[in-house]
Amino acid sequence: xxxxxxxxxxxxxxxxxxxxxxxxxxxxxxxxxxxxxxxxxxxxxxxxxxxxxxxxxxxxxxxxxxxxxxxxxxxxxxxxxxxxxxxxxxxxxxxxxxxxxxxxxxxxxxxxxxxxxxxxxxxxxxxxxxxxxxxxxxxxxxxxxxxxxxxxxxxxxxxxxxxxxxxxxxxxxxxxxxxxxxxxxxxxxxxxxxxxxxxxxxxxxxxxxxxxxxxxxxxxxxxxxxxxxxxxxxxxxxxxxxxxxxxxxxxxxxxxxxxxxxxxxxxxxxxxxxxxxxxxxxxxxxxxxxxx
Amino acid sequence: xxxxxxxxxxxxxxxxxxxxxxxxxxxxxxxxxxxxxxxxxxxxxxxxxxxxxxxxxxxxxxxxxxxxxxxxxxxxxxxxxxxxxxxxxxxxxxxxxxxxxxxxxxxxxxxxxxxxxxxxxxxxxxxxxxxxxxxxxxxxxxxxxxxxxxxxxxxxxxxxxxxxxxxxxxxxxxxxxxxxxxxxxxxxxxxxxxxxxxxxxxxxxxxxxxxxxxxxxxxxxxxxxxxxxxxxxxxxxxxxxxxxxxxxxxxxxxxxxxxxxxxxxxxxxxxxxxxxxxxxxxxxxx
Numbered sequence: 420x421x422x423x424x425x426x427x428x429x430x431x432x433x434x435x436x437x438x439x440x441x442x443x444x445x446x447x448x449x450x451x452x453x454x455x456x457x458x459x460x461x462x463x464x465x466x467x468x469x470x471x472x473x474x475x476x477x478x479x480x481x482x483x484x485x486x487x488x489x490x491x492x493x494x495x496x497x498x499x500x501x502x503x504x505x506x507x508x509x510x511x512x513x514x515x516x517x518x519x520x521x522x523x524x525x526x527x528x529x530x531x532x533x534x535x536x537x538x539x540x541x542x543x544x545x546x547x548x549x550x551x552x553x554x555x556x557x558x559x560x561x562x563x564x565x566x567x568x569x570x571x572x573x574x575x576x577x578x579x580x581x582x583x584x585x586x587x588x589x590x591x592x593x594x595x596x597x598x599x600x601x602x603x604x605x606x607x608x609x610x611x612x613x614x615x616x617x618x619x620x621x622x623x624x625x626x627x628x629x630x631x632x633x634x635x636x637x638x639x640x641x642x643x644x645x646x647x648x649x650x651x652x653x654x655x656x657x658x659x660x661x662x663x664x665x666x667x668x669x670x671x672x673x674x675x676x677x678x679x680x681x682x683x684x685x686x687x688x689x690x691x692x693x694x695x696x697x698x699x700x701x702x703x704x705x706x707x708x709x710x711x
Numbered sequence: 712x713x714x715x716x717x718x719x720x721x722x723x724x725x726x727x728x729x730x731x732x733x734x735x736x737x738x739x740x741x742x743x744x745x746x747x748x749x750x751x752x753x754x755x756x757x758x759x760x761x762x763x764x765x766x767x768x769x770x771x772x773x774x775x776x777x778x779x780x781x782x783x784x785x786x787x788x789x790x791x792x793x794x795x796x797x798x799x800x801x802x803x804x805x806x807x808x809x810x811x812x813x814x815x816x817x818x819x820x821x822x823x824x825x826x827x828x829x830x831x832x833x834x835x836x837x838x839x840x841x842x843x844x845x846x847x848x849x850x851x852x853x854x855x856x857x858x859x860x861x862x863x864x865x866x867x868x869x870x871x872x873x874x875x876x877x878x879x880x881x882x883x884x885x886x887x888x889x890x891x892x893x894x895x896x897x898x899x900x901x902x903x904x905x906x907x908x909x910x911x912x913x914x915x916x917x918x919x920x921x922x923x924x925x926x927x928x929x930x931x932x933x934x935x936x937x938x939x940x941x942x943x944x945x946x947x948x949x950x951x952x953x954x955x956x957x958x959x960x961x962x963x964x965x966x967x968x969x970x971x972x973x974x975x976x977x978x979x980x981x982x983x984x985x986x987x988x989x990x991x992x993x994x995x996x997x
Contacts (some may be wrong), residue, residue: 423900424819424820424900425819425821426819426900429819429900429901430815432811433811433812433819434815434816434827436808437808437871438812440808440868440871441831443868444842444846444849444868445834445837445842446833448841448842448845448849449837449841449842451842451844455844455845455848462844507739510732510736511736515732515733521739521740522987523987524740524743524744526986526987527743527747527979528743528747530929530976530978531972531975532928532929532947532972533931534931534950534971535968535971535972538951538968539968540746542750542753542961547762548762548766549766550746550749553765553766553767554767583746588990591987592990595987643838644838644839644840646840647931651951664840665840668840668843669843669932672844682844685838685842685843685844686841688838688841689841692836692838693836696836
C-alpha cells in the first residue's frame with residue numbers, strides 16, 4: 420500500500436505537466452519581465468541593454484506616479500468598501516427571510532465580463548441619455564455631472580461600477596465564513612443578554628478575522644492590478660485622469676511598442692503587489708489566531 | 712398592564728426595524744439588478760425611443776430585430792463559437808491537470824508535497840500585467856500568436872492555482888479507506904485515479920469547472936493581446952470592436968451585450984449553488 424502510494428514515477432507523471440506549464444507561462448515570465456525592463460526594445464528589433472535607465476525614468480515619470488496614485492486610491496477605496504460588504508453579510512446572517520436569494524441576486528454582476536459591465540456603465544453614465552442623469556434630473560438636480568467625461572468625477576464613477584461588480588463576491592465569502600461559526604456560541608451570547616449588534620461586533624467579526632484579512636489582501640492587491648473595466652470604460656481618460664498602473668503598462672508596451680519600458684512598469688507593479696502583501700500581512704497578524 | 716403596553720411597543724419597534732432592514736436589502740438588490748433590466752429594455756428599442764423618451768420606459772415596440780441584425784451583420788456567431796471552443800477546451804485541460812496534481816499532493820506520500828502545493832499557490836498572487844510582455848514573446852517564439860492554443864495554455868496555467876485550491880479542500884475531506892481497499896485488492900494507481908477518485912470528486916470538479924468557465928468566458932486581456940485576426944476573436948474582444956462601429960446605435964449595442972451575457976445568466980439560473988460554493992471554497996482558505 421505505502422509503496423504504491425509513494426511511487427516516484429507516478430508522482431512525477433502527475434505533477435510535472437502542470438508544474439512545467441506554470442514554470443513556462445508564469446514563473447519564468449516574472450523574471451523575464453524584470454530582465455526586459457533593463458532593455459531598450461521595440462518588441463521587434465534587437466534588445467539594447469541600458470541598465471537601470473528604464474527604472475530610473477520610471478521614478479521620474481509623472482504619468483507613472485499619477486497612475487500609481489490612482490491605483491492606490493482604488494485599492495484604499497476597495498479596502499474600505501469591505502466594511503459595507505461585511506455589514507450586509509452580518510445582517511444577512513441573522514434571521515432574514517430570503518437571504519440565500521438576496522445573496523445570489525447581489526452576485527449576478529460579478530459573473531459578467533468586465534467588457535460588458537464597462538459598456539453598460541458607459542451608457543448608464545451617458546450625460547444625455549443615461550439612466551443615472553435622467554434619474555438625477557427627475558429628482559431635481561439642476562446640472563448633473565458628466566461622470567466619465569469629467570476629470571473630477573471619473574474615478575468615483577469607475578469606483579461605483581467596481582462596487583457593483585464585486586459586492587456579491589465579498590458578500591459570498593463573508594457569508595460562507597459566518598456560516599462556519601457554531602450556533603452554540605451565538606446562542607450562549609443570546610442567553611447572556613447580548614444584543615444582535617453586540618453579537619455581530621464582539622463575536623462574529625473576531626471569529627472570522629482570518630477571512631477578513633484574506634479579503635483585505637484580495638481587494639487591495641486586486642485593485643492594484645485593476646485593468647479591464649477601466650481600459651474599456653475610459654481608456655485611462657479623460658486626458659489621463661483615470662490612468663492606472665496596468666493601463667499605463669499596456670499602453671506603453673502594446674500601444675507605443677516600448678516593450679522595455681512597459682516591462683519595467685510591469686515589474687514595478689509586481690514589486691508593489693508583493694510589498695503591499697507583506698505590509699498588510701504584517702499589520703493584520705498582530706494577535707493570536709482565533710480558535711473555536 | 713404597563714408591561715403589556717411596553718411589550719407591544721417593543722414589538723412595534725422591532726417590526727419597524729425589520730421593515731427598514733428589508734427595505735435597505737431590497738434597494739441593494741434593485742441597484743444590483745436594475746442596470747441589467749435597463750440593458751434588456753434598451754436592447755429592444757430603436758434610436759428614436761432611446762434618444763427621444765425616458766430611459767425608464769418599457770420598449771414601445773419590442774424590436775427583436777436588433778438581435779437578428781447584430782447576429783447576422785457582424786461576426787458575433789463566430790466569436791460565440793470561438794468563446795465556447797476556448798472555454799471548454801481550457802476547462803477540461805485545467806480540471807484534468809489540477810485533479811492529477813491534487814491527487815498526488817493529498818493522496819500520495821512524498822517529502823515535498825506541501826512545498827509543491829505552496830509553489831502552485833504562489834501563481835495566484837501574480838499580476839497578469841507583470842508577465843504579459845514575456846508571454847507575448849514566448850508565444851511568438853512558439854508561433855502560437857494569433858492561435859487559440861495560446862489562450863487555452865494561458866487560461867490553464869493562470870486558473871490552475873485557484874482550481875487546485877478549490878480541489879484540495881474537497882480531497883482532504885474524502886475518506887481514504889475506499890482507495891486503500893482498492894490498492895489492497897491490487898488495483899493499479901492509474902486505474903484507482905480514473906475509476907475511483909475522479910468519480911468520487913465529481914461534485915468538486917463541477918464546482919471548479921463552472922468557476923473556470925465563467926473566468927474563461929469573460930477573459931479579455933489575453934485575447935486582446937495574443938489574438939489579432941478577426942476569425943479567432945472571442946466574444947469579449949469581439950463585442951468590444953463590434954460595438955465601436957455602432958457608436959450611436961444603442962439598440963444594436965444592447966442586443967450584442969445581451970447575447971454575450973445570456974449564456975452566463977442561464978448557467979447562473981441552473982448552477983448558482985455551485986458558483987457560490989466555488990467562490991467560497993476558492994478564498995475562505997488561507
